[in-house]
Amino acid sequence: MKSKNIKKSSNIRADAAKILYQILEEGQSARECLPAIQALHKDQDKAWLQEMVYGVLRQLPILQFWLRELLDKPLKNRFKIVEHLIMLGFYQLAFTRVSQHAAVSETVAATQSLNTIAMKGLVNGILRNFIREEMANQAAPNEQIASGLPKWLYKKLLAAYGKNTPTLLENMQHKAPIWLRVNTTKTNRKAFSQALTESGIDFEIPTSHSQAIILNKGYDVTSLPGFDNGWFAVQDGAAQLAAEYIAPQAEDNILDCCAAPGGKTCHLIELQPQLKSVTALEIDKVRANRIQENFDRLGHSAQILTGDASQPDSWWDGNLYDRILLDAPCSATGIIRRHPDIKWLRKAKDIEVLALLQSNIIDKIWTLLKPGGTLLYATCSILPEENQQQIIQFLARTANAKLDESFGNDATNKPGRQILPGDLQMDGFYYARLLKSI
Structure with a gap:
């Protein structure tokens, strides 16, 4: 079921199952596989396709629970995709206004487009049993399944946010504006x-x-x-705060580190047109091209460098920066409501690796900042080990770094500002503003 084998399908539900298979079984991101299949459909069907795929990803734990209840044993090999088709059927029946007749008949018909016609009777029987037993009206068996999150992430958020977790989880399930x-x-x-x-x-x-x-x-x-x-x-409202928080001044020399797709770089230029220089750094060449595309459309210009933030010796010209925006690589757990595939692509073991990378980058980038300069650390994560804990550890090992006391409600044990999904309609984001001693 590799994406290179995708052919034009006459059944939109079959295509939705293909996308789900590529995300959940092959580890592809929705950004990689969704547009390619959407291109095979009319505009109105493109929107429906995304709605169904994202809906299944948001509700995956309960859909998987229902599947285990009604399917005697897991399907294998070329029939594995049928499990994703069945969950798509569950989603239509439980969470959409699609009629029961259409949800069942069209989902069953999709087996032909998937070359799994032998599973037609199985799909029909399971969906009809789902309706007959009124499973959509039954409560989820536990809070983790009801949350729509994988177990590891549910446990991390519960540990971090305690009694506030239910509100956070509810906001993470809502579609972002x-x-x-x-x-x-x-x-x-x-x-x-x-x-x-x-x-x-x-x-x-x-x-x-x-x-x-x-x-x-x-x-x-x-x-x-x-x-x-x-x-x-x-640009989401939380991301729009970055340029304002870094407070660019005329004649500043600024580095936007990990800059793609360039929204924050552009905002810096818009806030302060009299900057001395702006450098947008991005490790990925393709994503660096997106920065230039945004510059071209918005009418901005700045230096774009392709380079690794953890290895500045390979790209830095030796001139210190007045201000640095470090939008560090992270788990992206703050934007799950916008990109629900993230919670299934990210694994628990990734967090420790990301935290180590963030630590390495901030140490290296700090050396590029002028004495008296400002570094704004940012992530689109809501996990403390990528945010407050990261900054606490950095301050403990960096003698010439201190918190900017004028920024938010900074405290030694809880530095920076953690924005949670849904706060003022914004995505989840974290900021900490650091000053370098003169």
Whole structure:
């Protein structure tokens, strides 16, 4: 069931099962495999396909529980994909408005497109048993399954957030809104809001952000007014705080480390057009190209370097930076509601590896900062070992580093600001602002 063997399918449910198989069995990300299959379908079907795939990923533990209850033994080899098709059927019956008849008949029909017609009777029987036994109305057997998370992540969040965990888990299951950042070098929020109103776009203006607009419905952002002219960028509200927190000043020399796709770099330029220089560093060449694409559309320019943040000797020119934004590689657990495949692709063992990488990068990048300079450490994680614990350990081993006491509610035992999914409609994010002694 490798992606290279994908052929055009006449059944959208078969294609949804293929995507689920590639994510859950082959470890591909949705960004890798979803667009390729969506390209085979009409626009309205593309949206349905994503909705179904993401829905199954959000509710996977309960779907797997139901599958184990109704399937005598696991399917193997080329029939393994049928398990994903059955869970897709469960999802339609339990969580969508698809009629029972369509959910069953169309899901059963998908076996032909998957070349698993021998499983037609099995799929039909299981889905009808699911309806007959009213399994969708039964409570989940435990809180972890109800959470929609893998066991390891559920346990970590419970340990970190205690009595606040239920609210956090609920917010992680909700779909994230689309945030836009108005490009103030091209227009302003008032003028852009007027253009959206005239186009019949439903939106709101958050008072917490100076350049932001939140769309109240799903829209193709490329069709919004001013897209081709660079009037706005898509950027979550939590990510929009980065440029404001680093507070760029005229004539600053700034490094945006791990910069792709370049949204924060662009925001820095918009906040302070009189910067001396901006360098966007990215280890991945393909992702570095995306930075340039965003620069081109928004009308910005800056130096783009392809290099490893943990090995600055291979790319650094020797000039110290006034400010550094380090958006460190992380588990991305703060954006699961936006990318639900993350929780199934990430494993418990990854966290220790990521924490070690973060520690290595911040130590190396710190040496590139001027005395008196500012480093803003950021992740889109909600795990303490990548955030507060990381900063506590860095401060303990770095004599010339201290917390910026004017930043948020910093405390020695809980430094920085941890934003949780759903806070002011934002994604989960972490920030800590550090100052280098003169």
